[in-house]
Amino acid sequence: QVQLVESGGGLxxxxxxxxxxxxxxxxxxxxxxxxxxxxxxxxxREFVAAISWGGTRLTYSDSxxxxxxxxxxxxxxxxxxxxxxxxxxxxxxxxxxxxxxxWPTLTPVDYAYWGQGTQVxxxx
Numbered sequence: 102q103v104q105l106v107e108s109g110g111g112l113x114x115x116x117x118x119x120x121x122x123x124x125x126x127x128x129x130x131x132x133x134x135x136x137x138x139x140x141x142x143x144x145x146r147e148f149v150a151a152i153s154w155g156g157t158r159l160t161y162s163d164s165x166x167x168x169x170x171x172x173x174x175x176x177x178x179x180x181x182x183x184x185x186x187x188x189x190x191x192x193x194x195x196x197x198x199x200x201x202x203x204w205p206t207l208t209p210v211d212y213a214y215w216g217q218g219t220q221v222x223x224x225x
Contacts (some may be wrong), residue, residue, distance in 0.1 A: 102213040103127045103199045110195060110219030112186055117223070120218060121182040123197030123216055129157075131175040134200045136212060137182045139193035139221075149195070149207030160205040165191075187223045194218040 109121040114185070136151035150171040151160045159171055170183040180197055198212035206212075 103130065103133065103173060103201060105197050105214055105216035107195065107197050107216045107219040110221045111165050112222045115189055115223055115225050117186060117187050118183070118185045119187065119221060121184065121195055121197075121219060121221075123180045125178045125180070125184075125199065126205060127178070130199075132203065133214075134202055135171075135180040136198045136205065137180075137193045137195060137198060137209075138198060138209060139191075140218075141193040144193075146209060147198040148207045148209070150178065151200075153205050154157065154203040158205055160207065162207075184221070187221075189223045189225045190221070191221060191222060195221050197210065209214045 104126040106124050134153050138146050140146040152171045156173050161221040168186045173180040196218045197216045199214040200212045
């Protein structure tokens with residue numbers, strides 16, 4: 102079992118930055134690839150970024166590539182999402198998730214564990 106708790110969301114102006122954190126419980130955190138997803142009102146949950154178990158493979162959606170950076174610290178059981186140059190269209194609830202594979206995956210169904218989400222609001 103893995104429990105995930107996100108933090109770091111909030112209200113920011115367009116062009117600003119936020120850093121999301123996701124703290125995981127459990128001894129096997131380093132065995133999981135981790136991902137960030139987001140869901141805006143009235144829209145489906147969409148993939149944002151993912152990172153392999155060792156942090157060497159990173160994958161991003163085209164909409165955030167070059168602006169967001171995913172990273173992890175296995176010693177702290179934490180995954181991060183650094184978000185720069187934020188845009189109003191980045192407004193959503195952001196979720197972190199843990200997948201049972203060691204390599205990053207874009208597909209929500211591959212993720213067995215999910216956090217409760219943290220709200221990110223970008224004003225124009």
